[in-house]
Amino acid sequence: MKMISILSTTRSAFLPVFKTRAAKLLLTAGLSISLLSGCSWIEPYKPTLTQGTIISQEALSLLQEGLTKTQARQLFGPPMGEDPFNPNQWDYVFYTTDDSFHPDAIKQLTLQFDADGMISSWNVSDSTPLDLK
Incomplete structure (x- = not known):
């Protein structure tokens, strides 16, 4: 029983960190994809030749x-x-x-x-x- 309580407290202690890291990773991936796709929306300046x-x-x-x-x-x-x-x-x-x-x-x-x-x-x-x- 003592072993189960250690596992449950360990699991609950790491769960918020995992969610935060996963959220950061997901946010970073989302921003990277939006920035890379943003290059196709912006047309570069072309001076008059x-x-x-x-x-x-x-x-x-x-x-x-x-x-x-x-x-x-x-x-x-x-x-x-x-x-x-x-x-x-x-x-x-x-x-x-x-x-x-x-x-x-x-x-x-x-x-x-x-x-x-x-x-x-x-x-x-x-x-x-x-x-x-």
């Missing part, structure tokens, strides 16, 4: 055959890409993730120069050259 040369319709209207490379550079600025294998081709590219920032800007302009360094032709494309979204 704008790259390239803004070419307006006005500047494009001044473009004509026979302009020199110097005049083209004064009109549009330095090209974004010069092909080392074809130095007579200049590419101007404009990209932005903000649709309200210069919505009328030309997205891509390619200038072709002849052997004398004069503009012989050009190509305008309003499609986005790279899809970075």
Whole structure:
């Protein structure tokens, strides 16, 4: 009988500690799961990305055959890409993730120069050259 009373007092002494530890463990697990799932609810900040040369319709209207490379550079600025294998081709590219920032800007302009360094032709494309979204 004495043995049973020792076990019952020992069991009752450890029972509140077990409940507290179990509650703490359950609370910790619940908080961890809610914090990990919370990452999917919050979208990270994505800054506006704008790259390239803004070419307006006005500047494009001044473009004509026979302009020199110097005049083209004064009109549009330095090209974004010069092909080392074809130095007579200049590419101007404009990209932005903000649709309200210069919505009328030309997205891509390619200038072709002849052997004398004069503009012989050009190509305008309003499609986005790279899809970075």
